[in-house]
Amino acid sequence: MEIKGVAEKLLAGYIVNISERCNDIIIEVDSRNILKCLTILKNNENIAFDFLVDVVGVDNSQYLLKKDKAKKGEEPAVEAPKAPALPRYEVVYLLLSLQHNKRLIVKARVSEDNMTIDTVTSLWKAANWPEREVYDMYGIKFNGHPDMRRLLMWDEFKDYPLRKDYPLEGKGEKRALIYE
Amino acid sequence: MENENNNKKIEAYTGPGWVLTTLEMFMNWGRQRSPWPLPYGTACCGIEMMAALAAGYDMARFGAERPSFSPRQADVLIEAGTITKKMEPILKRIYEQMAEPKWVISMGACACSGGVFRTYSTVQGIDTIIPVDVYIPGCPPRPEALLQALIMILNKIGKDHPYYRFKSELEGNL
16 A cells, blocks of 8 residues: 555645655645644545654754755854744654554754644544643643643743753752752 | 781680680671671662672672661661762761661762762762762672772771770770
8 A cells, every 4th residue: 555645645735844764754834734634534435544753852053054055065153044935843742553554753843933733642642741741841732732831841840941042951940849 | 909807717715615705896897797788879880889789799798698778787788879069968977877886888989979970969079078988989880899998997997996986985884
């Protein structure tokens, strides 16, 4: 069975971009349609992506900047970087069909102006903690998530550490734990 | 390795039915033979610590007979592994809950200096939070290294002067 063809047919009208790399099929959809698309991919009998492997976030700001510079072929200017044409963040869903042993990557881009995307915990309970991790690391909120708290950093932590503008060694945060 | 203190018996005058020694010698003799560890394993060093505590290396030979999971009954805190900033106040609290006298072994590169994790989430050495007596390098160190660290702690206990350290408190009680 050719996943690419079937998925293309099923998601007709939703797909922004479809590509293939190292035998992985990557489908990009609009972030507003993510829940609809994943529902279709999960519930369709022919492909049945019944297993969510992981949900990850990506901050593309540096990547887009570098690409820009490479095109021009000059050293980066120190001043404020040009606003990237594409939305800064993306959320990536890694799907697996246990019935057919096929894999698929679904992407949705999230812009800085509207840092929200629909949760998919209603489809896969496995999305609960990965989505919390994405929120913790990038600050992307998931609408309708049952428990939208930080997962790894402590609750009082202010920043989102995997954003590219956050320094690697942190800003000297310290956790103060109050015992009652 | 300095082992004299460990092998030394109580320096004392003996006779039939009595032993005469100093209070300090007697206290150190007791402490040297029962350094109960608090196993605080937070990463892969914890696995090596378990190996050192288990039958193969048998840390109980050196008096670490009972790994104490309660800080109240522990003497030596073996901090084996990475400490994240989220964990920092908890480690401090555990250390504060231990009763005097107490010693700390910092086991492995992460505990000593943060190791390879020079990031926003990792404490750069537990000596920024609590005092450390013995550092063990390695990633992770072998169980023999932990045994050596314990013997170094024992030597340190042998050189201690508990009476002078707590003179006023002791005299009030005697």
